[in-house]
Amino acid sequence: MLKTLKYFYGTAWRERPFYLLFLLASILLNAGQPFINLILSKYLLEELVGDRNTEILLWIVAGIVIGNLLFLSLIHVARTNLAKYDDWFERYFYDRLSLKSMTMDYPLTENPETLNQRRKADEGMAWYSGGMKGLSESIQLLFSYALILAGVVSIVAVMSPVLLIVASFAVIGGTFTVWQTGKIQKIEFEKFPKVNRAFGYATRNILEVKFAKSIRLYHGAPMMREQFVNTTKKCSDIFYYTANSIGRWNCVGSFVNFLKGLCIYGYLSYKLLTGTIGIGDFTLLAGASNSLKDSLQGLLNQLQEVHRKLNFMREYVKFIDTEDTHRLGTQTISEKTLPVIEFRNVSFRYPSMQGYVLKDINITISQGQHLSVVGLNGAGKTTFIKLLCRLYDVDEGEILLNGVNIKNFDYDAYIKELAVVFQDFKMFALSIRENIKLGDWEKEVREQDMENICVLSGLAQKVEALPKGMDTQIYKYFDKEGIEPSGGEMQKLAIARALYKDAPIVILDEPTAALDPVAEYDIYRQFDTLIGGKTAIYISHRLSSCKFCDKIAVFADNTIKEYGTHEELAKMPDGIYAEMFKAQARYYA
Numbered sequence: 001m002l003k004t005l006k007y008f009y010g011t012a013w014r015e016r017p018f019y020l021l022f023l024l025a026s027i028l029l030n031a032g033q034p035f036i037n038l039i040l041s042k043y044l045l046e047e048l049v050g051d052r053n054t055e056i057l058l059w060i061v062a063g064i065v066i067g068n069l070l071f072l073s074l075i076h077v078a079r080t081n082l083a084k085y086d087d088w089f090e091r092y093f094y095d096r097l098s099l100k101s102m103t104m105d106y107p108l109t110e111n112p113e114t115l116n117q118r119r120k121a122d123e124g125m126a127w128y129s130g131g132m133k134g135l136s137e138s139i140q141l142l143f144s145y146a147l148i149l150a151g152v153v154s155i156v157a158v159m160s161p162v163l164l165i166v167a168s169f170a171v172i173g174g175t176f177t178v179w180q181t182g183k184i185q186k187i188e189f190e191k192f193p194k195v196n197r198a199f200g201y202a203t204r205n206i207l208e209v210k211f212a213k214s215i216r217l218y219h220g221a222p223m224m225r226e227q228f229v230n231t232t233k234k235c236s237d238i239f240y241y242t243a244n245s246i247g248r249w250n251c252v253g254s255f256v257n258f259l260k261g262l263c264i265y266g267y268l269s270y271k272l273l274t275g276t277i278g279i280g281d282f283t284l285l286a287g288a289s290n291s292l293k294d295s296l297q298g299l300l301n302q303l304q305e306v307h308r309k310l311n312f313m314r315e316y317v318k319f320i321d322t323e324d325t326h327r328l329g330t331q332t333i334s335e336k337t338l339p340v341i342e343f344r345n346v347s348f349r350y351p352s353m354q355g356y357v358l359k360d361i362n363i364t365i366s367q368g369q370h371l372s373v374v375g376l377n378g379a380g381k382t383t384f385i386k387l388l389c390r391l392y393d394v395d396e397g398e399i400l401l402n403g404v405n406i407k408n409f410d411y412d413a414y415i416k417e418l419a420v421v422f423q424d425f426k427m428f429a430l431s432i433r434e435n436i437k438l439g440d441w442e443k444e445v446r447e448q449d450m451e452n453i454c455v456l457s458g459l460a461q462k463v464e465a466l467p468k469g470m471d472t473q474i475y476k477y478f479d480k481e482g483i484e485p486s487g488g489e490m491q492k493l494a495i496a497r498a499l500y501k502d503a504p505i506v507i508l509d510e511p512t513a514a515l516d517p518v519a520e521y522d523i524y525r526q527f528d529t530l531i532g533g534k535t536a537i538y539i540s541h542r543l544s545s546c547k548f549c550d551k552i553a554v555f556a557d558n559t560i561k562e563y564g565t566h567e568e569l570a571k572m573p574d575g576i577y578a579e580m581f582k583a584q585a586r587y588y589a
């Protein structure tokens with residue numbers, strides 16, 4: 001709990017120290033204001049039933065009015081400033097959450113527990129706690145009540161100690177009910193994020209354009225509606241349970257409150273009627289007893305509220321603090337040395353899988369070598385690339401770059417060495433220029449470079465035909481003149497983005513799968529110009545592409561089964577490559 005408190009107010013102290021100053025001011029002002037009315041009302045009443053001195057009466061009334069005005073104005077200033085900061089903190093913490101989601105270790109992005117935790121972090125900071133704003137509101141109330149309580153306890157203890165006992169009993173009852181409702185909300189919070197994620201998938205994610213075709217051509221709409229109905233029912237069950245249980249405890253709370261009023265006013269009326277106290281003290285004690293009960297109740301409630309909110313907000317800290325092991329390396333990379341990649345006894349299995357996807361992989365890709373990686377579906381070719389890209393850590397063995405384990409390199413520096421086009425690459429709802437620029441965001445854009453890249457990747461004709469050229473938006477999310485590129489055009493864009501990165505290692509996973517034969521031929525023809533003297537890994541099921549690579553690695557049975565040039569492998573008796581090549585060649589014979 002303290003760790004969470006420290007995390008949020010430590011951040012506030014670092015980022016916006018004045019926030020804490022306004023918080024303190026707000027606490028003191030809120031605590032001070034009730035005492036003006038409480039004390040001055042006593043003197044006002046005593047003067048009214050006593051001497052009725054006009055001048056004194058005017059001074060007391062002026063004191064009440066001016067004191068209240070002053071306090072309320074200052075409270076307003078403090079609150080307005082706090083509201084501005086609260087807004088800033090809301091964006092700040094959301095930004096941290098997004099950043100963490102985008103940069104955390106890749107395997108976590110497909111781990112349902114992490115995804116649930118992310119949802120808990122999001123919801124824990126939103127409606128369950130109200131985030132920094134919600135927490136600070138409770139902290140303000142907590143300390144204001146504590147100060148008010150200290151003041152009224154002093155007054156009541158001196159004037160009528162019995163009232164302290166009555167108020168304390170009422171508070172114990174009230175606190176118990178608040179504690180119960182807090183427990184019920186906690187139960188809801190444990191169940192709800194998981195159900196809500198399923199609900200979000202069935203109602204929001206599924207409406208995205210990328211699902212539109214499959215929904216229409218398969219049994220998508222009824223199936224999703226069924227999921228919608230099921231998850232809605234689960235959400236309703238959870239809400240019904242919460243509302244019903246909290247409602248019962250609220251009734252208990254109201255009854256305890258009624259009993260408390262009855263006891264306090266009964267006791268004070270008795271003292272007034274028997275002449276033990278005057279009307280001024282009656283007013284002061286009635287007000288102080290109410291304040292005592294309210295502030296003690298408020299204090300205990302806010303203690304629970306702060307505890308409850310911190311519990312929810314702790315889920316955010318848990319998510320933000322998820323350990324990132326992929327970023328532990330610190331070694332820099334010499335730009336002058338051309339890369340040599342070595343897989344040494346590498347074995348790997350996906351966290352969710354029993355067996356190895358890759359076992360005992362040993363291969364060296366020398367400087368400037370062009371390696372073709374082939375194999376049947378599911379043989380582990382893309383996994384081989386993912387390991388090189390540090391998306392996953394190897395389970396056994398090591399991958400070396402120029403003799404150094406790739407884990408030791410600073411992550412960002414290492415990623416700069418790679419220009420990769422994955423099979424399932426994604427384009428963003430940005431302009432064509434910006435999508436290409438993502439290859440190297442820091443590099444100053446040179447128009448000539450962009451044009452050359454468009455020509456090399458086969459995009460030039462398409463871009464020239466567009467009224468806004470390179471500034472055309474991909475997709476129609478934000479611009480109705482945006483384009484929906486075809487699969488092949490997307491692939492050309494992805495190749496352009498990789499070329500723009502100009503990294504010393506180029507990895508292309510099925511780069512021509514969506515290209516027409518002419519575009520594919522162009523890519524093959526220009527392969528040397530595209531890749532130049534860089535080290536390249538090329539995955540393709542079209543074995544004709546292997547001819548322009550120096551070496552071919554054939555993946556089968558979770559390992560590299562064959563390795564050599566096209567000529568060597570094509571004539572291997574009973575060779576896997578020879579078999580696959582012959583099978584493909586038959587169609588073109």
Ligand SMILES: Nc1ncnc2c1ncn2[C@@H]1O[C@H](COP(=O)(O)OP(=O)(O)OP(=O)(O)O)[C@@H](O)[C@H]1O
Nearest residue numbers: 350352353357375376377378379380381382383384
């Ligand atoms: N994230 C993942 N979690 C669990 N298993 C995975 C994951 N990604 C891939 N696999 C499994 O690992 C095996 C190898 O997949 P991989 O994508 O490396 O094959 P591939 O040789 O590239 O196949 P293809 O030629 O079809 O692209 C497959 O059985 C696949 O189901």
